[in-house]
Amino acid sequence: MKDIYELLNDIDIDENEFEEMEVSELEKARVKKTLKKSLNQRKKMKGWKRVLLPTAACVLAVGLTTNLNPSFAEWIGGFFTTEQVDEGLRMASESGLTQRIDQEVMDQGITFKVEDVIADTSRVALSYQVVKENGKILNPQLEFRDGKNVISAYDQDGNPIEGEGIGMSWINASDYGLIEFSLRGHESIDSLTIKFELTELNGTRGNWQLEIPIDLKEIKEMTTRFVLDDQKTSDNGVGIHLKEVQFAPSSNEIMYDTYFTAEEKAKVEAQIQELENAFGNKNIFTFAKYSTAIQYHIENKSGKTLYRVNMFQDQGHPSDSGRTQGTAEVTGELGYIKRNDSFIRQKEDDQLTFVLDGVIKSVPSDFSINVNPKELKKYPLSFEYEGNFITIKKVDMQKTFPSVETEQVLVIEMEGGKEVPSSDLVEWAIVDDKGETYEALHSGSVLDETDENGRFKTNTTLTIYGMKEIPKEFTLHLLLMTRYEEVEKEWKVPLYKNS
């Protein structure tokens, strides 16, 4: 059955018959604020699904924690030589890639000054300061909401550079701010211009505009890229094809595909068919959720692990280390995903080797359990499935958004413990006592705390739209789960040329 939003696609409506109405900036800001509030209420509980989002694009995460005296930074050669930036930027700085810009603009007695730029084919980083007339250095934090301050980048032809990753960071009580643009996917750019259009600094309104041109032609030669020959393997139904690596002065990048093996794909397709037969092709089957991924680490020539991706080790959820960004492009083929991970460079990163540790796949499931909401109060319902020990605590009708008059939703609350490693239970549906199927929106989190059995504590909420009342009885069906499987045989691929 199509829902109303799907049906509305088919309606040929003449958008010109509608009149626009004037909207002030204040009104826009107010609407945005209300929306944010509503969305945040739901986001609180979202957490661990992150790992297998079809297009997980992490913003550059630059961890700045230490403080440093500014005069000291200047004395020793700028912000990029300090401990406040990542090792990749420091290494690039050491190899002479820092360009001292010292471009500044003053208004309202406040100067905005860009001091240094580091650029390579993977990213551009700028350090800046906000300084008062009397020389006092102000908090560099920039406010980007409501378009108060805009920082954008353009290529040599004036086209804006779109990136998943424009990262900005500053340290409270420190004197430098850092702005980073990711250039992933823009390897062919010869030069770019960074444009600052600022209207509020440290709470003062004004106008500060700067354009910083950056030449990348020579820098490009410092990046090496090579194709890995026929590096393919498969394990537990997941195939991996390592394709290419790139080494830039400040970061390394690895490009690879993950997919279902032919046999696994046939199996998954058959399972999907079974689910569709059982539940009808409802909204339950949204795009690209059947996917593949891998766990791996990269070690250097002495066998020391420098980077880890999707690793379990001691946690109830996978974690990364040393990675700045990972993107995944979903293709038209079931479970086939093109991936690109990049890593901040580290000092000892010569002769790197890729080591596959495990495979991850999101596949259909046929697990189900009957629930009698009334009895739950007396007898909480517990079950165990693939390393998850879960108790259904509560089934309740709740209002969707307190601020908006909308329908009520059925909410199922569960909590429990999770072994390491164990499957993630991702998507659920419920079938009520009349045989009607509803999609259950899943959100949940894994805590870092363990319970008395040494399992990581979890809580999960399922939200079901379209139900009018709590059914006397219903069946909870798990539709999709993510399985983690260690590889049987270690697979190593050198990421350097044997010369």
Added chain:
Amino acid sequence: MKSNDKNFIRRLQRQQEDALEFIVDKYLSLIKGITYKVLSPLENDGVIEECINDILLSIWNNSKNFHGDSTDFKKWICAIAKFKAIDYYRKVSNKVEFTSDYMDLNPEKSVEDQLIVIEDKTELIKLINLLEPVDRDIFIMRFFLGLKTEDISKKLGLTNSAIDNRIYRGKKKLNSKATNLNLGGSLL
């Protein structure tokens, strides 16, 4: 990280919040225009504000049900805005009827107000899915988007009487299905 004209639909479907902000910047004036036109007779700004928020949240929550390019997207949000505004109009005006003679202020409601009074929209949509595609479109245009017979006939290249006929037959069909399914309410 920013949404622009080229990528905002994709970003919206990936649930990246800046896409929703982009939509507010780009389409709020249109959404406001549509909402006002339907709801201004109620003289209740609070309802209009709620409705606008609801429209934007619906766009966010249902982005994956949208198919097409940015022209289609504009049409899609116009349709959602109109549908939501009418829905709010019905809900609110039904309430005020009991307390005042508010509705007399708006005597020309006859055509648009031949409403289907099944309370539960989900069930109504279920029923509409049972119709032929052409009839389905007619029903949605008429009852969810409040279009007049003449406008529908222009869009679909059918005569007024053909549209009325289809609506009559459609209602009959839905009525029998509704009775079979024991749904509450009735079709006027």
